[in-house]
Amino acid sequence: MLDQLPSPTRSLSGLSREEKTFTFAHFTCEHAWVVGNILRNALRTADVAAIIHISLSSNQTLFHSPSLPGMVPDNEIWVARKRATVLRWGHSTWYMACMFGGEDRKFADYYGLGTSERGKYAIEGGGYPIFVKGVEGVVGAIVVAGLDGDQAHQVVVKAMEEYKELRDGFRSPMRNILTALK
Template sequence: MLDALALPTRDLDELSREEKSFTFAHFTCEHAWVIGNILRNALRTADASAIIHISLSNNIVLFHSPSMPGMMPDNEIWVQRKRATVLRWGHSSWYMQCKFNGDEKAFADKYGLGEGEKGNYAIHGGGYPVFVKGVEGPVGCIVVSGLKQEQDHGIIIKAVEEYRELRDGYRSPMRSMTIK
């Protein structure tokens, strides 16, 4: 299944449009739960070990789970580094990978990241911004760590597309309630 994922584009304009096309009307723990489970089920079906992490920009974790046994402590560090990249630059970590063609030195030089700071960020696919209509910048981040970086990015795209298909035409009972 993972090999069947289309390779993500490397075109920055196309990546930027793709990121903005997934703008939510609102984003809650329910959204994160569904997307996280879509990711976990897809990874388990593919017999792939990865960490799935969905959190808000204020550090509230909404979903965090390994897909299967086999994760290493380094995967948790990669999650935090990808998340930090997304929240600081407002783009997917794959976008940043493509922008610098994987050149971490050029990335660090461009943004004046010193020795102690550059290790806080990762320009490898797998971190994805969560945008909400009417809010500047990402409100959160979806991260997958454990696969090839193209697959980390690609599986997030597939999960968000699947989520959008599930939600089309569905009206949450919570949104239809009126408080008296």
Template sequence: MLDRLPSPTRSLASLAREERSFTFTHFTCEHAWIVGNIIRNALRTADISAIIHISLVSDQTLFHAPSLPGMMPDDELQVARKKATVSRWGHSTWWMGCRFDSNGGSERGLVETYGISKTERTKYSLEGGGYPVFVKGVEGVVAAIVISGHMDGAQAHQVLVKALEEYRELRNDYKSSPMRATTVK
């Protein structure tokens, strides 16, 4: 499955448009549950061990699960680093990696541009697999969706994009029952 995904663009403008194209009308634990399970099912189908984590930038966890056995404590640390990057800069970790060079980004560029110390640098990751959640009418990032595990950053980014596309299709195809007053957004 992952080998059939196209490589993500490295164009910052295209990536920023892509990120904003997934703006939600609202975002709750129900949305996180659906998106998280789409990702988990895709990774299980591809036989890839990874942690899927979705949380609000306020640190409230909405979804956290491994796709398969085989995770290591370092994967949990990488989840925290990717979430911190998304929360601080409001872009995917792939966008940040592309901004600061290729294949995970340049640590030196990040340190020099933002004036952060080398020790503070360890709080962040420029490897793909962290994605922002935007909500219409709310300024800034509301939540972060993160994948960390046995895949490279480009693959992780594409899995996130494909999961959000699938979620959007599900949402658009949803038909409300007569008993339900509102539709899933």
């Protein structure tokens, strides 16, 4: 399944537009639960072990789960590094990888990251920003760790597209009741 995903764009303007396409009206633990489960089900269906992590910029974890057994402690470090990149630069980790041609040294030199700081960030796909309408900056991050960067990016993008379709077609029972009362 993952090998059937199209390759992500490498265009910075295209990636920036893509990120803004998924701006939420608001973002709660309910949103994280749905997005996280879309990701988990997709990865399980593809028989791929990965960690899915969704958190707010305040460090509050809203969703954290392996898709299948087989994760190692190092995957948690990748989650933290991808999350830190998204929150600091406000872009997906794939965007940052494309910006620097995947060259960690070029990235570190450009931002003046010292030796001790370099290990705090990762520039490969799998970290994705959460934007909320009317809120400046990134409010959180969606992270998938355990896949190749381009696949991790595309899995998140496809999950966001699926979430958007579900949301756009969703009519809650309460909304129907309120509409009938008018």
